[in-house]
Amino acid sequence: MKRICLAAVLMALVSVGAGPKASFDPKLPVFAARIAALPEGPGREIAARACLTCHSSDILRQQRLTEAQWAASVKKMTGWGAEVPDDEKDTLLKYLSSHFGPDNDRFQPTETRPIGR
């Protein structure tokens, strides 16, 4: 498994245009493992912008939800401030449902080092 330093993780986040807005306290441990990019496809940039502010792509990539479940999730998250203009909602929903639907079996947790003390 390839390991990269914190700075590289943050740069990787910025590179998908969706780094977390909250600043990291350097005293807190942050995973030094690679955070995978979201899969390519229409709606990827919307998902990156709307979802990756509060959590990494891991959370999306491990879901196996029906379109109805994704619609409920998007409604919940936009209520919490995820930025999805109305004219982008359908594209986002299709992106999430097609990549992370009930048949999604691609996610494996990333093996990391023990968590620093």
Place this chain on the structure above:
Amino acid sequence: MDLRSGVTRREFLGAAAGMAALPVLAPAGVEEVRPGRRRMLQVNGYAMCAETPLDALTTYLTPNDLFFVRSHWVSQAPAPGTWTLKVDGEVGTPLELSLRDLKAMPQATVTCVLQCAGNGRGFMRPIVPGVQWNHGAVGNARWTGVRVKDLLDKAGLKAAAKHLHTFGTDTPPGKVPPFHRSLEIEKVREDGVIALAMNGEPLPPAHGSPARLVVPGWAGDHWMKWLSRLSPQAEAQKGFYIDVAYRFPDKPGDPGVVFKPEEMHPVTDLFVKSNITDCPTKAKVGRPVTVRGFAFSGAPDIAKVELSADGGSTWKEALLDRQHDPYAWRLWSFAWTPTAPGKATLLARATDSRGSVQPKDAVWNQSGYFHNAWHRVEIEVVA
């Protein structure tokens, strides 16, 4: 409570089987996990969430750096030198205590299990949204700090107080609801500890430094990290993480049936559960193999762990380790001798000191809490 009879029974069984108990750890020691097993499984890069692989959960005390982490938000760990814990609300004397103040109070130590309410969510069918934990959002640690009772007595708890509102320093962005919680005063005053240390070390940042709430026997959503304020109140806290999340159906329905929040209650006591942590993938007919694991519950102790090699028709008792504290897990071992070649399946189930038995299937619920179906492993047996 049947703790005393449980111990007697275990000792009898251990003697009857002619088997030595597993070694008891030195009081201050945290046994090392085998180097090849020392890794974590990241399920969220930020806010940090990671589980422990089952094969690393082999020691009575889970090492701090292998202990699962669940964070709702990218957190800000307070600086221990300037951090204070405020106590206000239904008290006679509001307090603001530094870490030094807390360390100067009488210190208590409890050893108990911490499990995420959602541990095992990934096994729920139908599938539910949320962090798809497998088996490893659980660990057992020694927590040291100030008893909640002592703190509330110092503040002069008023009779009107029924719920302890808890606040941490993690702050979500934008309109995301804060992770503010409350729990019954009766429980937290009886058993709760403001932990400043974990397994003899200062509480690590990922686990809520400088202080977190420890609620033995209850799910992790009550164990507030980066604790900043405690406020006894007459009523429960309001908000998403009390009124909507972390609730379990009063009368669960068939899998897939969804309930309104008012038809559910907050998750509290852990459900009885056992996992197999050590088991060979291959075995030979007639040659015994040793299977090991842990078992825990929201009850103070485990009465027995049983294994089945015939799909649950018949069960045999495992040997429980003597090492135990109230609400801690029990390590167990089981010698199994395969009798026929082919693919074998071993099942494990636990029974707690209140008589609750780990079920064949977990109770499906819409948030995926407390999955505790019989744990199964497969072994290839050759002649």
